[in-house]
Amino acid sequence: MKILFAGTPAIAVPTLKALSDSHQVFGVLTNPDRPAGRKNILTPSPVKVCALELAIPVFQPEKLDERFITFLKNEGFDTLITFAFGKIFKKDFLDIFTNGAFNIHPSLLPRWRGPAPINAAILAGDTVSGITIQKMALKMDTGDIALQLPFPLNGNESAPDLTEFVALKSAELIPGFIMALEADSLNYTQQNESKATYCPMLKKEDGIIDWHESASAIERQIRAYQPWPGCFTTMAGKTIAITQASIYTGEEFKAGACGTVLGVDRRQGIIVAAGKDCLAIQYLKPQAKNEMDFRSFLNGARNVIGTVLGEKNE
Numbered sequence: 001m002k003i004l005f006a007g008t009p010a011i012a013v014p015t016l017k018a019l020s021d022s023h024q025v026f027g028v029l030t031n032p033d034r035p036a037g038r039k040n041i042l043t044p045s046p047v048k049v050c051a052l053e054l055a056i057p058v059f060q061p062e063k064l065d066e067r068f069i070t071f072l073k074n075e076g077f078d079t080l081i082t083f084a085f086g087k088i089f090k091k092d093f094l095d096i097f098t099n100g101a102f103n104i105h106p107s108l109l110p111r112w113r114g115p116a117p118i119n120a121a122i123l124a125g126d127t128v129s130g131i132t133i134q135k136m137a138l139k140m141d142t143g144d145i146a147l148q149l150p151f152p153l154n155g156n157e158s159a160p161d162l163t164e165f166v167a168l169k170s171a172e173l174i175p176g177f178i179m180a181l182e183a184d185s186l187n188y189t190q191q192n193e194s195k196a197t198y199c200p201m202l203k204k205e206d207g208i209i210d211w212h213e214s215a216s217a218i219e220r221q222i223r224a225y226q227p228w229p230g231c232f233t234t235m236a237g238k239t240i241a242i243t244q245a246s247i248y249t250g251e252e253f254k255a256g257a258c259g260t261v262l263g264v265d266r267r268q269g270i271i272v273a274a275g276k277d278c279l280a281i282q283y284l285k286p287q288a289k290n291e292m293d294f295r296s297f298l299n300g301a302r303n304v305i306g307t308v309l310g311e312k313n314e
Contacts, residue, residue, distance in 0.1 A: 001099055001182065002026050004072065005056075006082035010046040011163050014171035015083050015104065020054050022175035027077065031086055032060045064093050072096050079181070080136070083170065091138055100181065101136040103143070104174070106166040108150055109134060110196035113141035118162050120199035121153065122224035125216070129153055129162070131170055133177055135188060144188040147177055158223045202229055209233040211259030211310050214276035215247045233259070233309045235286075240309075243291055244283035245269070253278070259309040269294040272309060 005016055006029040019025055028051035036043040044052075051058045061068045064087065073096055080094075080101035094101045107117035108130035114120070121129045130150040137143035149169060153162075180186050207229035209218055222231045222245050232241045248271050253262035256273045263271050268280035285291040298304065 001079045001178075002075070002077050003079045003081060003178075004029055004077045004097075005047075005051075006030070006080060006085040007047040008045045008086045009084050011106075011167045011170075012083040012085075012104075013046050013050045014167045015081075015174050016047060016050050017054070018171035019081065019174050019178065020056065023178050025054075025056050027057045027059055027075070029059045029061075029082075029085065032062055064089065066092075069093055069096060081174070081178075082136070088140065089136065094136055094138070102146060102177075102181075103134050103136050103141075104170050105132045105134060105141055106163075106170075108132060108148060109141055109145060110191040110193065112197055112199050114199040115201045116199045118166065119159050119202060119224045120197075122157060122159060122162065123220050125155070125220055127153055127155070131166060131173065133173065134191075142191060144190055146186045146188055147173065147180075149173060156223075158226045160226055204229045207231045209242065209310060211272070212275040215274040215279040216277065218274055218279055219245055219247055234311065235304075235307055235309055237312075238287045240287060241285040241291075242281055242283075243285055245279050245281045248278040248280040250280075256306075257308060259311065261305050261307045261309065263305055264294070264298065270298070270304070 003019070003023060003025050004027045005019060005025050007016060008031045016025070016028065028047060030045045030047045030051070033042045033044045035041065048058050048060070069092055078097055078099040080097040083104040089101070105117065107121060108128070109132040112120045128150055130148055132145055133147040134141065134143040134145050207225050209221065209231055222242055225231050230241050232239055234240065246268065248265070248268055250265045250268055253271055256262050258273055258275055260273045261270060262273055262278065265271055265280060270281040272279045272281060281294055283291055283293055284297055286297065
């Protein structure tokens with residue numbers, strides 16, 4: 001087989017390394033270098049950096065056009081393995097790979113088709129998630145399932161935690177998958193369309209906290225949207241990001257409107273009323289400041305108790 005690997009972010013790097021260790025990868029397709037940071041320095045993708053370290057040829061076309069397709073055909077690529085590449089593949093591109101085109105997707109398809117399945121699983125409070133290797137189809141994430149690995153979620157994972165876990169588990173799966181592909185021993189299963197769920201691309205406004213939601217929903221939102229878009233609210237008219245919180249389990253405070261800072265628990269943090277139960281904030285990031293624990297925040301903040309978070313500053 002002449003394998004082309006397509007990927008862009010860090011989640012795909014362990015899989016590329018594992019694939020390169022067990023089989024020869026003849027080329028890596030990744031997105032073009034993009035400006036990054038405050039100085040907009042042109043920066044290669046993590047997959048490109050890895051490929052260059054492994055001395056694998058790197059391809060970075062702006063478009064998967066006819067010229068690039070002809071190039072791949074002439075090079076004899078017959079197998080595609082992709083993981084978080086970031087672009088949609090059309091039929092003329094997929095048709096190049098006579099031995100198959102396969103995508104690694106971090107969910108148990110058909111649940112959470114789309115670009116943000118890890119975030120969606122945390123946000124929904126799923127107790128089980130997984131990894132799917134699917135044969136690619138023209139409609140996103142609808143291809144036949146070649147392999148699945150389920151795993152439990154304990155309800156404490158953040159998006160970075162789960163991303164790292166999936167990255168490592170996917171790397172463990174790929175050598176055996178390629179061996180099964182070579183041996184023509186894969187058994188494919190069609191996806192059950194009646195069980196399909198979808199997750200959209202994340203937007204900045206997804207991180208706005210609605211204090212009328214339950215404390216458990218807000219806590220999941222905070223874990224799901226790390227590091228981007230993050231979760232944020234306002235305090236006295238200024239934006240403040242909430243980076244770590246939990247459902248409050250201590251003694252009851254006097255009731256207040258949703259978003260009201262009811263008090264402070266020395267162990268659990270700043271206590272805020274939600275639509276159901278209360279949220280205990282442990283870490284937060286005030287506007288134009290670094291992240292800090294709640295004790296450090298309170299040292300520099302006055303009259304916090306009674307403040308209504310998320311209230312518009314008239």
